[in-house]
Amino acid sequence: MAWIVLVLAGMFEVVGVLGMNRLKEKKDKLSWLLLVGGFVASFVLLSVAMKSISMGTAYAIWTAIGTVGGTLVGMLIYGESRQIRRIFFLCLVVGAVIGLKVIGH
Template sequence: MSWIYLMLAGIFEIGFATTLKLSNNFTKLWPSIIFIISITLSFYFLEKSIEKIPIGTAYAIWTGIGAVGTVFIGILFFKEPASVMRIFFLVTLVGSVIGLKLTA
């Protein structure tokens, strides 16, 4: 169950990073509310996951999920660049996250 909590924490991290951008410096109400909900749930699920998963592993995977997911959201919805090097380093990051999962 700890790994499911960690995945949920990572998904909500993507949510809070995305809604942080959409909130326009917390001047837009609904993105700001969704940000607060997402960050709260992200930290809640991260806390639940570290009951069984080592903190260093959980934190690295949590930030990895958030980083990769947020970059994809940026590319798909905010027209951020999808250069070969950017994709290469995302794949490297995913490989590192998988390696941490396999060694935990």
């Protein structure tokens, strides 16, 4: 269950980043809600997950989900570069996360 909570925490981090990006274009209530709500939910869920998953592993996976998620959203929604090198390095991040999960808690 802690792993599901950790994945949700990473996904809410992406929501917070979306709010930041939206805020630079529109300073409306929805932008602030996405920013603050996304990051608050992310931190709360991360702290819950860290009750069962070691801090180093949880933090590394949480930031990786945010990094990969934010980059994919940028590529798919905001038209950011889709260079093969970017995709290669995103795959390395995903590989590192899988490695952390495989070697233990």
